[in-house]
Amino acid sequence: MDKWAVFDMYEFPAPEYARGRVCIAGDAAHASAPHHGAGAGIGVEDALALCVVLESAAGEIRAGRRGKGDALGAALKVFSEVRHERSQWLVRSSREVCETYEWINPECGQDMAKGFEDVKARSHKIWYFDIEEMLRQLETGFDNAA
DSSP states (O other), X not given: OOOOOOOOSSSSOOSOSEETTEXXXXXXXXXXXXXSSOHHHHHHHHHHHHHHHHHHHHHHHHHTSSOHHHHHHHHHHHHHHHHHHHHHHHHHHHXXXXXXXXXXXXXXXXXXXXXXXXXXXXXXXXXXXXXXXXXXXXXXXXXXXO
């Protein structure tokens, strides 16, 4: 029997990605099993999200509308709020899709057609993510942050 370790954050998810001016992203926030092959891509989405909110914070600081601590805290809070659901979904789905690959998913069993549809639906959620909508949520969230 072959065994290999899967190190992810499934059992102990980060409840949030930011507190004050401290933030975690990528694998530090949501390490996932490799079964989707999407962990690094979700981390790149995090990097884009951080760039957007930090750029907004820098603009507010330069314009004198917010102090550094307030602007950075607001930016990181919005990052956490916008990114948490999708990235935690990936952690859970990577574990669940493993069951499909190993023919032990209770909804698919050993039915290859059901397994294919399960993997396809999960993959499409990753591939067809609306980046523009994420950017809109980040910008709106930061603009509305107190």
